[in-house]
Amino acid sequence: MTSSTVDSAFAGQPDEPHASSLAGRLNWLRAGVLGANDGIVSVAAIVVGVAGTGSPTSAILAAGSAALIGGAISMALGEYVSVSSQRDSQRALIEKERLELQTDPAGELIELAGLYQARGLTAETALQVATELTDRDALRAHLAMELNIDENDIASPWHAAGASALAFLIGGILPVLAILLPPETIRVPVTFTVITIALAITGVVGARLGGSPVARATMRVVVGGALALAATFIIGTLLGTSGVV
Template sequence: MSIAPVPPHDQHADEPHRGGIAQRLNWLRAGVLGANDGIVSVAAIVVGVAGATMASAPILTAGIAGLVGGAVSMALGEYVSVSSQSDSEKALIEKERRELEDMPEQELAELAGLYEARGLSAETAKQVAVELTAHDVLAAHLSAELNIDANDVVSPWHAAFASALAFTLGGILPLLAILLPPEGWRVPVTFVVVLAALALTGSIAASIGGSSRLRAMSRVVIGGAIALVATFAIGALLGTAGVV
């Protein structure tokens, strides 16, 4: 009984077989982590200040300082980290390009050997290597030897921008949550808003990574709650002692 072939566009539609995946996932990862850090960092700062005083001016000043400083720090850290990865990938691509120019026969034999080591017969491995080399020699070697796509090298600028923007958007949330309600409601409202937002970012992160949503949400919510309780307690202690 013959089986009708599945059209290419219908095969595993939920799996990321198309190009540009590394950059998109890198952008999303930086964005989600940046938002999560923005929420926790700024919330911890403003709640800590609120523990000492409910006056709007010091809360606003501390919140904006934390927001701006955190966004710049996140962007810089992400840029440096991803730049190192990008530079390493580009160096490997250039090295492979030179080897293909200087010793094409040895590289072809190496490619065939890689496919033979994966279980293909020597004859089939050589045929696969020859056909892939005829199609795109550099792409064939980068994929088999280094698991790199020359058109999918991560961008440090994309990651830095996503991280800074996400941190800013995440940080604005607790700042508004603590400034807009009446003084007596500021801390409780901030706790609720922040923990709900952390649950959302945890869920999104789990969806991107394909992991358990409940586990991811629990981690960030518990961690955020600990940060808020700790900073509020410290602020309240300093305020009671008359330090601030």
């Protein structure tokens, strides 16, 4: 097979998993699903707990709003700090590699060839591959092989923070609406039902994105969320009936 044939075949399959941005998109989708799931469970647990005390709708609305805003800000701050630390570390590694290429290009070429040889290529082929990649973009070749980093694909902490907060808000608004819209006599059962369905959906989506068994992953999410809601509702009911609140 000639090189032109390989290039043509590769160009004709843009949606295959070897597309460079696919892994990044999947990571963002998984993070969004997890953020929405956090919003669903945490906000639902709070509003159900407050409802269990027998508090009026205004108190439930206040608690749900506080949980929404506080949770979204907390998620955004956590993601910003985490991604900022990761970005700083990646940038430091990139600059270190750039300096090594400037000061010892021959040694870096030998190192890259050795890495390809360790992957199973013959010494001659490994040196040829390393040479061609170095001639094209030495820094990119070393970052990809040594550190699995793409210089042009470093996550933005601001984007990560915004996406995390938005995912939490989207998930968290659901239990607030579910607890406030139905009549008072059935709002808790309705909320339990709505949240169970929502968790099942996020469980299925997360499992498919992660390539894990759908039934097992979904069951974990649903059971965990149901236990959280049941626990807060029982605690809220006990506090309400005891006269503490």
